[in-house]
Amino acid sequence: MSALEVREVYELAELALVNALFEEIWGTAPGASPMGTEQMRALSHAGNYVAGAFADGRLVGASVAFFAAPVGRTLHSHVTGALPGHAAGLPLKRHQRDWSLARGLSRITWTYDPLVRRNAHFNLAKLGARPVEYLTGFYGQIDDAINGGDDTDRTLVAWALDGPGPMASPPPVRVPAGAVTALSVQDGLPVVGRLDAPALLVEVPPDIEALRRTDPGAAKAWRLAMREVLGGLLAEGARVTGFHGRTSYVVTREPAA
Structure with missing residues (x-):
């Protein structure tokens, strides 16, 4: 594996490469990238974050983020994609x-599809971010290679920057004694x-993206179940404390006062 160089990108030619990379990853038609060249140019010029990862000079990953509320404390990471x-x-x-x-910021936020196992493991286990809100149909319906026309429910996560930072090999997540399974495969x-226990496990399907292609009805059932269970628990004030065994959210309720 080639050594990576990660750096900010500013010039139109490189921003066009980022746009083309996003089109490739998301499987969109030309001009339908989740973040276009002109938008990235404006964001970068205004002092926001646009960066690329290069392997032997070839762009293989990129991320675009912008300053968000609370002002002076938060960066919102809108799009990140990388080639396998x-x-x-x-x-x-x-x-x-x-x-x-x-730049004196204390947290980064972003959204992701709570049905994608690898993203949940990466965001919660490797980075230590934590879900703070369940957003139903956040982007409307998107018919690309990743979303497949499914409802775009998203989990908003917050990553506190005063923690230990990203870990390639995170320690196992502790599952509280007596935890019950709230959602299973x-x-x-x-x-x-x-759904009424103090500690719960919410399982994620093994490969929701494949399921959208092979069994859209089952994929829809998973969307509705995750919305009901994880969305309902977060709305009630429960907290996600980690992602266990690359399969399940660990959710806890605060004891009653």
Whole structure:
């Protein structure tokens, strides 16, 4: 694996490469990238974050973020994508973290699809970010290679920058004694269990992106179940404390006063 160089990008030619990379990753038509060249040019010129990861001079990953509320404390990371085989995700997040700390910021936020296991593990276990809100249909319906026309429910996570930073090999997540399974996978479908326990496990399907292609009905069932269970728990004030075994959210309720 080639050594990566992660750096900010400013010039139109390189921003056009980022746009083309996003089109490739998201499988969109030309001109339908989740972040276009002109938008990135404006954001970068205004002092926001646009960075690329390069392997032997070839762009293999990129991230775009902008300042957000609370003003002076937060960066919102809007789009991050990387080609497989280069392990660019963690170096990009390290670079974004260092960039934010150098500007006096204390947290980074972003959204992700709570049904994607690898993203949940990366965001919660490797980075230490924590979900703070469940957003139903946040972007409307997007018919690209990743979203497949599914409802775009998203989890908003916050990454506190005063922690230890990203870890390539995070320690196992502690599951509280007596935790019950609130959502599980059975024959590929979601099964809702108890939701009233102090500690709960919310399982994620093994490969929701493949399921959207092979069984859209099952994918829709998972979207609705995750919305009901994880979305409902977060709305009630429960906290996600980690992602266990690359399969399940660990959710806890604060004891009653």
